[in-house]
Amino acid sequence: xxxxxxxxxxxxxxxxxxxxxAHKLTRVSLQxxxxxxxxxxxxxxxxxxxxxxxxxxxxxxxxxxxxxxIGRLYIAHLAEIAGDENTLAGFIKxxxxxxxxxxxxxxxxxxxxxxxxxxxxRREKHRMEAFVRFQRLKDDIYYAGIEPxxxxxxxxxxxxxxxxxxxxxxxxxSKRKYGLYYDLHDTQFVTxxxxxxxxxxxxxxxxxxxxxxxQRLWQNYYHSANIPARKNTPLHLRHIPKRYxxxxxxxx
Amino acid sequence: MDADRIKEKLNILAxxxxxxxxxASSGSNRKNxxxxxxxxxxxxxxxxxxxxxxxxLLKILLTNHCIFDCAYCxxxxxxxxxxxxxxxxxxxxxxxxxxxxxxxxxxxxxxGIFKNADYTMERLVLVAKKLxxxxxxxxxxxxxxxxxxxxxxxxxxxxxADRLSVNLEMPTEAGLKLLAPDKSRQDMINPMRFLKNxxxxxxxxxxxxxxxxxxxxxGQSTQVIIGATRENDVQILHTADHFYKNYNLKRVxxxxxxxxxxxxxxxxxxxxxxxxxxNRLYQADWLLRFYGFNVNEIVDQQNPxxxxxxxxxxxxxxxxxxxxPVDINTAPLQMILRVPGIGRLSAQKIVGARKFAxxxxxxxxxxxxxxxxxxxxxxxxxxxxxxxxxxxxxxxxFILAGSHSKYLRNKPGQLSIF
Ligand code: SF4
Numbered sequence: 001x002x003x004x005x006x007x008x009x010x011x012x013x014x015x016x017x018x019x020x021x022a023h024k025l026t027r028v029s030l031q032x033x034x035x036x037x038x039x040x041x042x043x044x045x046x047x048x049x050x051x052x053x054x055x056x057x058x059x060x061x062x063x064x065x066x067x068x069x070i071g072r073l074y075i076a077h078l079a080e081i082a083g084d085e086n087t088l089a090g091f092i093k094x095x096x097x098x099x100x101x102x103x104x105x106x107x108x109x110x111x112x113x114x115x116x117x118x119x120x121x122r123r124e125k126h127r128m129e130a131f132v133r134f135q136r137l138k139d140d141i142y143y144a145g146i147e148p149x150x151x152x153x154x155x156x157x158x159x160x161x162x163x164x165x166x167x168x169x170x171x172x173x174s175k176r177k178y179g180l181y182y183d184l185h186d187t188q189f190v191t192x193x194x195x196x197x198x199x200x201x202x203x204x205x206x207x208x209x210x211x212x213x214x215q216r217l218w219q220n221y222y223h224s225a226n227i228p229a230r231k232n233t234p235l236h237l238r239h240i241p242k243r244y245x246x247x248x249x250x251x252x
Numbered sequence: 253m254d255a256d257r258i259k260e261k262l263n264i265l266a267x268x269x270x271x272x273x274x275x276a277s278s279g280s281n282r283k284n285x286x287x288x289x290x291x292x293x294x295x296x297x298x299x300x301x302x303x304x305x306x307x308x309l310l311k312i313l314l315t316n317h318c319i320f321d322c323a324y325c326x327x328x329x330x331x332x333x334x335x336x337x338x339x340x341x342x343x344x345x346x347x348x349x350x351x352x353x354x355x356x357x358x359x360x361x362x363x364g365i366f367k368n369a370d371y372t373m374e375r376l377v378l379v380a381k382k383l384x385x386x387x388x389x390x391x392x393x394x395x396x397x398x399x400x401x402x403x404x405x406x407x408x409x410x411x412x413a414d415r416l417s418v419n420l421e422m423p424t425e426a427g428l429k430l431l432a433p434d435k436s437r438q439d440m441i442n443p444m445r446f447l448k449n450x451x452x453x454x455x456x457x458x459x460x461x462x463x464x465x466x467x468x469x470x471g472q473s474t475q476v477i478i479g480a481t482r483e484n485d486v487q488i489l490h491t492a493d494h495f496y497k498n499y500n501l502k503r504v505x506x507x508x509x510x511x512x513x514x515x516x517x518x519x520x521x522x523x524x525x526x527x528x529x530x531n532r533l534y535q536a537d538w539l540l541r542f543y544g545f546n547v548n549e550i551v552d553q554q555n556p557x558x559x560x561x562x563x564x565x566x567x568x569x570x571x572x573x574x575x576x577p578v579d580i581n582t583a584p585l586q587m588i589l590r591v592p593g594i595g596r597l598s599a600q601k602i603v604g605a606r607k608f609a610x611x612x613x614x615x616x617x618x619x620x621x622x623x624x625x626x627x628x629x630x631x632x633x634x635x636x637x638x639x640x641x642x643x644x645x646x647x648x649x650f651i652l653a654g655s656h657s658k659y660l661r662n663k664p665g666q667l668s669i670f
Contacts, residue, residue, distance in 0.1 A: 217350075232303050
């Protein structure tokens with residue numbers, strides 16, 4: 001068994017695949033991050049991410065998969081689920097080995113698992129599109145904190161850029177300590193530690209003057225829209241699990 | 253802006269609007285191509301009320317003053333309640349500020365009738381116009397049109413709104429006469445017909461000229477109230493089907509009547525909201541629109557009401573055991589769609605995956621088939637299939653006994669569709 005350790009990036013993953021083929025490795029296991037294995041007799045390769053090699057693997061994949069198939073692989077990779085690096089590797093190997101496109105063969109365990117992970121990512125992405133709550137700060141930036149289960153921030157770019165083209169905004173993932181900032185022209189990832197300055201509890205001092213009013217109006221609206229005669233708590237919780245509440249204005 | 257006054261208005265006018273069940277904000281295709289604010293391309297539920305309904309739009313009345321006296325409505329003239337009215341600008345400000353914070357997908361604006369239909373409709377249109385032209389707003393706008401409003405106003409409404417709806421309120425004309433004596437079915441149908449024709453015309457022009465403006469791109473919908481009058485499900489589903497077919501409606505919403513007023517024409521104030529029935533109607537409606545069923549297959553004079561304990565697809569399958577078992581590996585998509593426990597997505601996956609290999613139970617499970625239900629109705633690439641000659645009643649018992657339905661264990665509520 002050979003263990004390949006890569007840096008956790010998509011290019012890194014593709015480089016690792018390159019290594020597997022270059023060294024004709026058959027029994028492999030992939031792992032992200034530092035080499036912290038204690039298995040002494042294991043064969044370990046530290047993969048050095050290499051854009052040229054990654055590019056060659058990508059090119060090969062483009063012959064075997066549709067653009068959406070490659071997109072799905074990328075999305076599944078962002079989920080960062082420990083152990084599923086091997087699902088991705090298995091998927092890629094299956095794609096390379098098969099003479100026909102395998103994306104729809106849901107009877108295969110790799111195809112199925114990738115589809116499952118993509119499903120989980122979609123759900124989380126969709127939830128973030130729904131549950132982001134901006135708060136308008138004094139400097140006219142609309143700020144939102146999020147803590148998604150998976151790393152979906154890169155997938156949110158397009159949605160929010162399309163939607164809020166005429167206001168500056170920042171979405172900050174306080175779990176992963178980086179954010180996405182839009183300055184009216186472009187978006188960029190930022191890694192300043194905003195979690196202290198902008199957590200909902202002590203951000204009030206930096207609010208824009210109207211902010212408090214609209215937050216209260218929204219809370220009011222939310223309560224007025226409820227029909228007590230139809231109360232259904234299990235259903236409510238299924239839709240908005242409690243772990244999201246601390247970022248939801250209506251649930252503050 | 254007077255914060256307390258606006259808060260009070262919002263409370264009154266959101267409270268009065270909440271019984272309108274339409275909440276969907278999807279089906280439009282308005283893009284943010286002007287560096288303005290928002291788009292209306294995908295419907296998102298931003299929150300959920302404690303009763304589990306989706307909150308995607310700021311749903312309010314412009315006013316709850318009304319000259320009419322519909323028995324089922326809190327805003328009716330003879331009801332002694334606090335009245336309020338928003339100004340056009342107040343609605344615009346609320347919408348924009350809620351939208352910028354990502355609370356909502358847009359606005360659903362309805363209204364009591366101020367003075368007459370046109371006077372009221374004109375104000376609704378003005379809100380939409382200001383949002384589009386002054387605020388550069390591309391979010392979703394749904395206007396409830398006022399029955400009896402003139403064609404000119406309807407046309408303007410269509411230019412600014414994404415969706416327009418005219419509520420039928422009661423499934424039959426007789427029901428309407430009983431509970432809403434001021435309203436006439438004809439006043440509701442005229443604008444529907446007008447909108448249908450306009451929609452067709454705009455679609456035709458769009459084919460010829462790219463620059464044709466959007467006209468109510470999300471189409472029109474309607475709402476019927478269930479359980480306030482005595483109509484059975486045959487009548488309700490035939491009404492829905494008729495409007496789908498003849499007026500090109502995008503959606504019919506079914507609103508289980510919430511008793512809010514004591515009136516001898518209406519169910520008692522303690523009557524429970526018919527939530528299960530409402531849900532079954534949505535499921536049946538879904539079968540009509542996406543599964544190729546027609547009304548007579550779902551309900552008929554022998555079975556005029558939908559089963560409450562099982563969903564309408566299972567109910568149909570049990571009444572039509574002669575059509576089963578279906579061979580998953582050869583049956584056409586249309587038939588696979590009719591198998592209980594197989595949804596639209598799974599059906600498509602099956603048809604995609606079986607090109608690679610004949611599917612067995614394991615693979616069906618992986619694909620997402622609820623095999624505990626489907627097993628009574630299908631065979632696949634396995635010798636292990638249901639060999640007993642079970643009656644419909646037995647199948648139903650087995651499925652209910654082994655049911656993982658959260659719905660039957662928890663209190664009845666709205667459950668997801670299939
Ligand atoms: S016209 Fe509309 S607002 Fe007025 S009483 Fe009837 S349903 Fe209510």
